[in-house]
Amino acid sequence: MESKKTCIAMVPSPGLSHLIPIVEFAKLLLQQHNDYQITFLIPTLGPLNPSMKTILNTLPPNMDFIVLPQINIEDLPETHEPATQMKLIVKHSVPFLQEAVKSLISKTNLVALVFSMFSTDAHDVAKQFNLLSYLFYASGAVLFSFFLTFPNLDEAASTQFLESSYKTVNVPGVSDPYHVTELPDPFLCERSSDTYKSILDVCQKLSLFDGVIINTFTDLEPDAVRVLQERQKPCVYAVGPIIRNESNSEANMSVSLRWLEKQSPNSVVFVSFGSGGTLSHEQLNELAFGLEMSGSKFLWVVRVPSKHSSSAYFSGQKDDPLEYLPNGFLERTKEKGLVVTSWAPQVEILGHGSTGGFLSHCGWSSTLESVVNGVPVIAWPLFAEQKMNAKLLTDVLKVAVRPKIDDENGIVKREEVAKVIKRIMEGDESFVIRKRIEELRDGAANALSENGSSRKALSDLALKWH
Incomplete structure (x- = not known):
């Protein structure tokens, strides 16, 4: 038998x-x-x-x-x-x-x-x-270490984290504490809420x-x-x-990869906020002007703007995202950039020799894909655990730069966008960051060997x- x-x-x-x-x-x-x-x-x-x-x-x-x-x-x-x-x-x-x-x-x-x-x-x-x-x-x-620790933190908190005596949280295995505002959103809800009870x-x-x-x-x-x-x-x-290993079976035929084939090695900044991340209309405009000011080649995945940073997860897009870009932007940047709507074959783009930087929301899959391909990161977290991942990339691993947010309106201004792109694509700092992430890339390959x-x-x- x-x-x-x-x-x-x-x-x-x-x-x-x-x-x-x-x-x-x-x-x-x-x-x-x-x-x-x-x-x-x-x-x-x-x-x-x-x-x-x-x-x-x-x-x-x-x-x-x-x-x-x-x-x-x-x-x-x-x-x-x-x-x-x-x-x-x-x-x-x-x-x-x-x-x-x-x-x-x-x-x-x-x-x-x-x-x-x-x-x-x-x-x-x-x-x-x-x-x-x-x-x-x-x-x-x-993040898993934080999840394991959280029940103990909860027992010691008298109210929701943002209003409690906690200003920072120590996570086992991390030398620098996290500020409470860097924690994933569900942990910052009212303790009596279903969302908080569910994550606890x-x-x-x-x-x-x-x-x-x-x-x-x-x-x-x-x-x-x-x-x-x-x-x-x-x-x-x-x-x-x-x-x-691949985005889908037709990815190699995509317009994105054909465009990348014509660019110089490490010359292109890939801009994508994952499968659901969205920007406000004001922020979308500032990002567009910043890309233009930087003078760098770019490949940008654009979505319809929204006040909710994760809105693309829950709704299909009926409008044309290109209609929300600044007047004349596409015409002025046609020699420098390629704008695609809603989706691009990210795995193949990050693995392409022309891609030299990744402006990313720092979701964990995107984080690993940038490391595996040795592509330096501009960390632009939006929601979930992305701020914690951004801190790991910038402060611990030192393979990313992070734009400063304007204190008055919570927007990353165009000048700052251009500045971080230049930091990641040009000069001594860029060289050091690229060397570090290439070492991590080799470490990733060794781990699976x-x-x-x-x-x-x-x-x-x-x-x-x-």
């Missing part, structure tokens, strides 16, 4: 941005340990979007997926905070998850469940079936897992990784950097699952 294959089930948080990293992690695992079967159990509020369908329908052999039954939106309290909503979707999907796990156990040798950050409410399912439980943490070790509950559950798989590598965050690994529980595996720290961590994890 044929023995059952060892199976790992993975439960991503709802949404494309959570599915991609866990799928990439699974691919990396199977590249090095192809004797596993991996099944994704997908909680959902509605039909899968086309991008998610494409990813799931093109999974390699040894991977499959089960879309759990949709939960009823009327069962959810009304919330506009994405992390809270994701957590609630998973919580209401637990009965479906239990059935799916029971079915997998009958057909395979299921040994572990791997959860995303906002799937922690399903942790008890692993316990119920006597399975190992792991968290796949798609961000960095510093996530943090309190982190120590329950048998292990945590973190998308970072030792050379990038050595002190934070060391501090986490010195804890008895959870056991921490730094297996990164895990990034997508045969005897590297991340490769070893992944082997240790695979051994544990066997």
Whole structure:
């Protein structure tokens, strides 16, 4: 009788941005340990979007997926905070998850469940079936260290953080404290709010897992990784950097890459605020004038402006973003720059020899992509944990510069935009920064090499699952 294959089930948080990293992690695992079967159990509020369908329908052999039954939106309290909503979707999907796990156990040798950050409410399912439980943490070790510490900080706070006695917060593994305004937004809500209670509950559950798989590598965050690994529980595996190898199958045909082919090495600043970041109309204009003043070549992904910095995550864009640019801007800069709307193949652009700088919102995926490709950063964080990532890049790793915000209106002025572009693209400071990030690039490659720290961590994890 044929023995059952060892199976790992993975439960991503709802949404494309959570599915991609866990799928990439699974691919990396199977590249090095192809004797596993991996099944994704997908909680959902509605039909899968086309991008998610494409990813799931093109999974390699040894991977499959089960879309759990949709939960009823009327069962959810009304919330506009994405992390809270994701957590609630998973919580209401637990009965479906239990059935799916029971079915997998009958057909395979299921040994572990791997959860995303906002799937922690399903942790008890692993316990119920006597399975190992792991968290796949798609961000960095510093942020995870803060999450682990937060329940203790909460106990000592009498009111919300911004109004409490806290002005700064010490994070284990980080020498300089963070100012409270640099923390992710949910931590700064009223303590009585659902958003705050939701993120606190996530943090309190982190120590329950048998292990945590973190998308970072030792050379990038050595002190934070060391501090986490010195804890008895959870056991921490730094297996990164895990990034997508390509944006999509048609990316090489894009207008962006054809334009880059005509530019000199390291001459272009790539400007992008990730898959959801948006600027106000006033800030959009100042950025445009700053790019023009800098005299540098640029490739800019433009979105329709909004007062809400994460608005593109939640709504499609009906207007033409180009209509919001300053009058005559496109004509005046046509020899210097290329403006594309809404999306560009970021992975390929950062890997192109003509790209010399990256004006970025500092999301963790973008942070890793800039490091892996050795591209210096202009750090322009907008929301979520991006301010913490920006501090790591500028103050700790020293591979980024950060524009000063005008105190009067909270805007980065055009003169400041031009100044930071010149700092990253020209002169001695640029040379030093480029040298540092190229060293990190080599460290990233070494971590994933045969005897590297991340490769070893992944082997240790695979051994544990066997």
